Amino acid sequence: MTSTVKKTLEEAKFSPPVFDSCPHLKQILTSNAKDTVYRNYGLAVNVALALKLRNGNIPLYKTSDGSKVEYKKLARLRNKAVRCRECLESLSCTYFCLQCSHVGCWKNGHASAHTKSTGHVFGIDSQTGYIFCFRCGDYVGDQRLEFIRQSKQGERTEPIMNNLGTETIIDGSRPPSLKASTGLRGFINMGATCFMSSIVQTIVHNPFVRDYFLSGYHAKCTKKMDTCITCCIDEIFKVFYGTDETKGYGPTALLTAAWRVKNSLAGYSEQDAHEFWQFLLDEIHKSDTELHPELDDTSTCRCITHKTFAGQLQSTVTCEKCLHSKNTVDPMLDLSLEIAKISKDKVTLNDCLDLFTSKEKLDSMTICSHCKKETTRTKQLLVRKLPPILAFQLKRFEHSASSSTKIETHVGFPLFLDMEPYTVSETLNSNEQGRASWGLMTYQLFAIVIHIGSVNTGHYICIIKNRDGNWFKFDDSRITLVSQDYVSKSNAYLLYYILCQA
Amino acid sequence: MTNSDVQHLKQQIQDVLVESGKYDELSNFLRSKLYQVGWTDEINRLTQSIVTNEAKPTFSNVIERIEPKAMDIVPEHIKTEILAKIEEFLKDVVPK
Numbered sequence: 001m002t003s004t005v006k007k008t009l010e011e012a013k014f015s016p017p018v019f020d021s022c023p024h025l026k027q028i029l030t031s032n033a034k035d036t037v038y039r040n041y042g043l044a045v046n047v048a049l050a051l052k053l054r055n056g057n058i059p060l061y062k063t064s065d066g067s068k069v070e071y072k073k074l075a076r077l078r079n080k081a082v083r084c085r086e087c088l089e090s091l092s093c094t095y096f097c098l099q100c101s102h103v104g105c106w107k108n109g110h111a112s113a114h115t116k117s118t119g120h121v122f123g124i125d126s127q128t129g130y131i132f133c134f135r136c137g138d139y140v141g142d143q144r145l146e147f148i149r150q151s152k153q154g155e156r157t158e159p160i161m162n163n164l165g166t167e168t169i170i171d172g173s174r175p176p177s178l179k180a181s182t183g184l185r186g187f188i189n190m191g192a193t194c195f196m197s198s199i200v201q202t203i204v205h206n207p208f209v210r211d212y213f214l215s216g217y218h219a220k221c222t223k224k225m226d227t228c229i230t231c232c233i234d235e236i237f238k239v240f241y242g243t244d245e246t247k248g249y250g251p252t253a254l255l256t257a258a259w260r261v262k263n264s265l266a267g268y269s270e271q272d273a274h275e276f277w278q279f280l281l282d283e284i285h286k287s288d289t290e291l292h293p294e295l296d297d298t299s300t301c302r303c304i305t306h307k308t309f310a311g312q313l314q315s316t317v318t319c320e321k322c323l324h325s326k327n328t329v330d331p332m333l334d335l336s337l338e339i340a341k342i343s344k345d346k347v348t349l350n351d352c353l354d355l356f357t358s359k360e361k362l363d364s365m366t367i368c369s370h371c372k373k374e375t376t377r378t379k380q381l382l383v384r385k386l387p388p389i390l391a392f393q394l395k396r397f398e399h400s401a402s403s404s405t406k407i408e409t410h411v412g413f414p415l416f417l418d419m420e421p422y423t424v425s426e427t428l429n430s431n432e433q434g435r436a437s438w439g440l441m442t443y444q445l446f447a448i449v450i451h452i453g454s455v456n457t458g459h460y461i462c463i464i465k466n467r468d469g470n471w472f473k474f475d476d477s478r479i480t481l482v483s484q485d486y487v488s489k490s491n492a493y494l495l496y497y498i499l500c501q502a
Numbered sequence: 503m504t505n506s507d508v509q510h511l512k513q514q515i516q517d518v519l520v521e522s523g524k525y526d527e528l529s530n531f532l533r534s535k536l537y538q539v540g541w542t543d544e545i546n547r548l549t550q551s552i553v554t555n556e557a558k559p560t561f562s563n564v565i566e567r568i569e570p571k572a573m574d575i576v577p578e579h580i581k582t583e584i585l586a587k588i589e590e591f592l593k594d595v596v597p598k
Contacts, residue, residue: 137562
């Protein structure tokens, strides 16, 4: 048992390949040519990924005498290197031959023609560094080649260090079953508790939070489940991902602890899922900073809650006469959007974001501190810092003294969301040319929480995308596979987007 | 103008586009627009259905089936907008 686990940890040094291997790749990597292959691949990937962003910045290149190479020159050199030898095409997909110095394009078939005439098999994608097998007609992968590619890309190649110490993990563990590793398990509804279970499901399937708990970051907590909500969540992670059990889980411990901490959660009426989400995130923040006080020592808290969800909003107030403006920056954990009332029949999330970031005229007249004249002012909200997980709440519920109403309007939401139009222009990292480094503001939808029914007698369900891209609907203890169309047609209340890697 | 002249001119235009950073800018602009109008979502959906219905899906056979459709469903107004931007850029760059 131990030797199997040890071997897995050794191999864990290399990241899993994105693509499966093929017989042609296996053959060349077990032949005498394999070292040349690794070397040539490394060189090709260097060129392919030369100008790719690392941590939001274009990497710095220096000549042998230490002087900086201009971006323009780098772009020119790279463009020349990736150009198809036959038709000079360089903007679309081209492939470096693994076995010679040929470069061929996909579009006009020159890469393919080269492999046919020479008997060479592999092309290295000049935009991504992935390997294409022209015999199989498909991208292929290998552990060690993927390691080379990822290290050139500047991505982390060390496995995530667990918080408990390697020895404990080796001695006490076995690999989880495939079934358990999906973490798919429903919650039994204990009486109007679906507002809680829907939110917890979005946390259970949140990759950042999942990694935090499964790496043992809460394991050293000395409190017990009856007083520590985070311990209850930790237990849920352990049980959902560690066991094969699929029948509904009764969250009794979580409920008891939640009622203890916040009295208002007790009772028979349905609570607001969004409020519970805020509450849960706060509890996790408190636990994390208690266990790891060093996380909260600067103005930016680096606990798991804040690292995952925290962004910043900038409010700009501008004098209408002299155009002098004043900025205030506030932290945010999510964006609460009013549902835009517009004339066209389908309102979308983008419409609501447009409304949120539109210039609002402030009613009161004031004396501008800059031009000293009496003037009206405009206010505009824009996102200043984007978090890895961007959460939205659509303000569907309106509570007044006399009554509560629910807005049922369907709001269309994209599966891929570009946040660039809603951010402050300084948020963009400009490189020396003053251009925005893009690709850091595109999000992918991964979970929605839906409220069905009227204000007081409603039901919550959620739909979450798992690792393989399948959408699962969680309705208490019933989990069903649903289509992308079903998701898009759903009437979302809360939406969770995860930052896409460019 | 011979074929080789055309090819050469094309190459020079590509070079200028890349070096000036205009290509990246146009590329990002196009990508953003396509997200906004739901083109990316639609392609995602179509690709999923092609992959599910294909006995042995490979990059080659999937792209063969999706590429023409993908080009076809780009909304006209986006095509016009991008072409206009490219034209404007080239006006400043290519000598008559």
